[in-house]
């Protein structure tokens with residue numbers, strides 16, 4: 001079965017069917033066990049002991065695609081997982097925190113991705129994202145080396161406004177958008193990682 005296939009990847013599905021959507025997917029909770037998993041999984045396991053996995057497919061045809069997984073309590077969208085932290089940290093500390101979880105500050109690649117995130121955010125908080133201008137030359141850089149594309153930016157009107165403000169937050173001002181702020185200011189943050197495929 002699919003659960004057996006998942007178990008063969010080096011884990012144990014202790015809660016078998018946490019939720020069941022007849023036409024779409026199973027959701028299972030996957031616990032690591034043994035030492036059979038691959039390099040990314042074993043590094044990942046140091047911080048995350050449980051994954052929530054989805055497998056899309058047609059039940060009646062007994063066809064199932066691969067399992068795509070996010071750490072327990074992370075949010076899943078497209079091929080990424082997200083962790084929203086309301087703990088207040090500087091930009092650098094926020095990135096370090098993501099890094100300890102095998103993730104990085106979020107890279108916003110599309111309006112759809114930003115809309116998914118803002119649906120889950122608190123309008124009274126500012127959230128650091130993985131965009132900064134390290135040298136104060138208005139050369140914006142994404143933390144994962146994604147090229148900065150002026151056509152996929154969501155700056156608030158009038159932003160970015162000050163060369164001393166070299167780190168970017170996502171916040172709400174009548175609508176959600178970006179603002180450059182001082183990197184040392186402490187704010188909430190969003191981490192992103194690629195989904196794990198089993």
Ligand SMILES: [Ca+2]
Nearest residue numbers: 107108109113
């Ligand atoms: Ca992204």
Ligand SMILES: [Ca+2]
Nearest residue numbers: 161165179180
């Ligand atoms: Ca600003």
